[in-house]
Amino acid sequence: MDSCTYAACGDAISLYAESVEDSGLRTMTLVDNWTSPEQLRSVLYKAYLDEKLEGAVFVGDIPIPMIRKAHHLCSAFKMVEDPDDMFNTSVPSDRFYDDFGLEFDFIASQDTLGFSYFYYNLCGDGPQEISSDIYTGRIKPTFDGEQGYAQINAYLSKLVRIKSEHNVVDHIMSYTGSGSFSNSLVAWKDESVTLEEQFPDAFRSSDGARFYIFAMYPFPKDTLRKELARTDLDLALFHEHGVPDRQYVSDNPPVNGIGAYYEDARRRIRSQIATQLRYGHPEEETIAALKAKYDLDDSWFSDLHDPRTAKADSLYDLKTGIVLDDIHRWNPNPLVTIFDACYNADFREKDCVASSYIFGSGRSVVSLGNSVNVLQDKSSSDLLGLLSAGYSVGQYAMMTNILESHIIGDPTFSFTPSDSSVPAPDFHNGDCDYWLSVLENDVRTDVRGLALYKLHALGYEGLPQLLYEVYSESGEYMLRLQAMHLAAYYSGTNYKKILLAALDDPYEFIRRKAVYFAGRTGDPVFVESVARMYLRDYTSKRIRFNITSTAPFWGPAALPDAVEALIDSSSVYADKQAAKERLVRPLRDGMSISESVRKTFSSAENLQASRFYVSVLRNMPYPFLTDKVLEYMADSSLPIDLRVQLAEALGWYVRSDTREGIVERCRALLSAQGENMSPELKDELYKTVNRLEAYLR
Structure with a gap:
């Protein structure tokens, strides 16, 4: 903590330290006027080596690292790193403090919003995957001065009582x-299965587990207010869109009746105008465009500037989201809240959703959320059942960290296992035989999932075959998911065998990700199975989306032709031509982006004229373009910034069958030209090699 915070909150901090020691951990208090993240990181690293430091909590004004050139460590963040707007184009991340293997180059420091921010590039010649050595959490007040110290004192007092x-x-x-x-709804329904695997105690009473989706109510906000007021609520999960100061919980609900349709349409038109004005578009031009698009007359805009209309629209909008003022009034009670949303834990800001939850007078003591935008198609509950086994929030987070994920509050907080006679396995045990025994004998789903991750971290040689056996034999959704995740890191045939089976898994999320991963390999062995999956799972929106966007990875015709052949040979479709129009045409139309990228890479002239399509490879690393990307990246006649961009694009081929060849050619180029190569290109090539080699175990 900083010295001012310690002077104002020392007694509360001492009581908190005692409560941590009551759980069996030793504590040490580090107080300084921290001037840079490097200063604190070196102290933490020394404590890790000398004192076996397990974790750290940052109280008060602790320097905030802002990370750049590390998009591959994020789930979704790929914003152009504008040097003139580093604040908004960098990722605030405490992985700087808790992963000692990652290496960084300092760029600059800036004072913004009253705090000091320190900007770093991730180095290419160090590790390119997150493996946190300790866990971290932040207790950062939302007020300055005495009000902020009062917040910390009140929070720590509440925390000690609840612990x-x-x-x-x-x-x-x-x-x-x-x-x-x-x-x-197909994607939503499986959460009741996965959470029962992870928190079985919550499924032993009528009100132990409650599941809500926005469509249940016109405006579900009030229902959520009542849920957050429950004093018995241990864990709340929000899957939603978000910004630092808002949880987007619902949209405009459906309406009935001609009058209601008309008023709803006018409200939506006003909303579109407001959006365009925020983007700097002139009001007159926006109105003219809407008139032309929807054939509207002036009556649709007659009350656009009426203060009563503006007030009504504002109140209507507030019914669709939870904002900071709501949280400050509600004082939420879930002990732990998980925000599977963008920006809800953006601790760069003075205040954010995650901080407001824990600083209220309710029982909330821990928030887990993201400091920037986050991928929708990710599992937000991997290993979450470790909490029910008695592991701390920090230990759980260590196993699932991405660059943007953070604990706001106490990382040492833990729940009590329902059966005290079954202790949690030793989190720090470094023996493969120990974790093999846990995998074989423990009945808790995510404890066995933890065993798989520990075996992976310890380099257990038999893990690829073991992962295949676990996937094939386990009846548990979450354990099969972890087996599929980990198998991707290994060469050999087991990963593809798992993916082929996963295309027909009962868990929708496994099927959804399996088709995504299968496409990234570029292997045509998956085409027939994916074609059958497309017809079978067509009503599953996320699966259909992933198949349509993944189809180009097998070339422009492979999957559409396979689906068409299945329709031709089927007796299900009365009108086969209509079926092809409805089912095959979207696949063929979906080839437009890949064909534009292919055209761009057909010549160096096209490539230099259409650099946007190089960035497309970050989301769509088409295997059939590997040789072209390598060719242009090695071409010394091309601009160096383009070659760096191409080298970075190759780093996204982590699941491609071409990744081993990419590593070989990048290493050959480094060996031949490394001494005379530009530092930027050299760094990016090392980064790509290290990224891909992590998936070639």
Whole structure:
């Protein structure tokens, strides 16, 4: 903590330290006027080596590292790194402090919003995957000065009281907001299965587990207010869209009746105008465009500047989201809240959703969320069941960290296992035989998932075959998911065998990700199975989206032709031509981007004229373009910044069958030209090699 915070909150900090020691951990208090992240990182690293430091909590004004050139460590963040707007184009991340293997180059420091921010590039010649050595959390007040110190004192007092209780995870609530999972009920329904695997105690009473989705109510906000007021709520999960100061919980609800249709349409038109004005478009031009698009007359805009209309629209909008003022009034009670959303834990800001939850007078003590935007198609509950086994929030987070994920609050907080006679396995044990025994004998799903991750980290040689056996034999959704995740890091045939089986897995998320991963390999062995999956799972929105966007990875015709052949040979479709129009045409139309990229890479002239399509490879690393990307990247006649961009694009081929060849050719280029190569290109090539080699174990 900083010295001013310690002077104002020392007594509360001492009581908190005692509560941590009551859980069996030793504590040390580090107080300084921290002038840079490097200063604190070196102290933490020394404590890790000398004192076996397990974790750290940052209280008060602790320097904020802002990370650049590390998009591959994020789930979704790929914003252009504008040097004139480093604040908004960097990722605030405490991986700087808790992963000692990552290496960084300092760029600059800036004072913004009253805090000091320190900007770093991730180095290419160090590790390119996150493997946190300790866990971290932040207790950063949302007010300055005395008000901020009062917040910290009140929070720590509440925390010490709650840590002395014995809370089993037997009451949970999950909410899925508008736009999450493409509003797919097929994707939503499986969470009741996965959470029962992870928190079985919550499924032993009528009110132990509650599941909500935005479509259940016109405006679900008030229902959520009542849920967050429950004093028995242990864990709340929000799957939603978000910004630092808002949870987007619902959209405009459907309306009935001609009058209601008309008023709803006018409100949506006003909303479109407001959006365009925020983007700097003139009002007159916006109105003219809307008139032309929808054939509207002036009556649609007659009350556009009426203060009563503006007030009504504002109140209507507030009914669709939870904002900071709501949280400050509600004082939420879930002990732990998980925000599967963008920006809700953006601790760059003075205040954010995650911080407001824990600093209220309610029982909330821990928030887990993201400091920037986050991928929708990711599993937000991997290994979450470790909490029900008695592991701390920090230990759980260590196993699932991405660059943007953070703990706001106490990382040492833990729940009480329902059966005290079954202790949690030793988190720090470094023996493969120990974790093999846990995998074989423990009945808790995510404890066995933890065993797989520990075996992976310890380099257990038999893991690829073991992962295949676990996937093939396990009846548990979450354990099969972890086996599929880990298998990607290994060469050999087991990964593809798992993916082929996963295309028909009962868990929608496994099927959804399996088709995504299968496409990235570029292997045509998957085409027939994916074609059958497309017809079978067509009503599953997220699966259909992933198949349509993945189809180009096998070339322009492979998957559409396979689907067409299945329709031709089927007796299900009465009108086969209509079926092809409805089912095959979207696949063929979906080839437009890949064909534009292919055309761009057909010549150096096209490539230099259309650099946007190089950036497309970050999301769509088409295997059939590997040789072209390598060719142009090695071409010394091309601009160096373009070659660096191409080298970076190659780093996204982590799941491609071409990744081993990419590593060989990048290493050959480094060996032949390394001494005379530009530092930027050299760094990016090392980064790409290290990224791909992590998936070639």
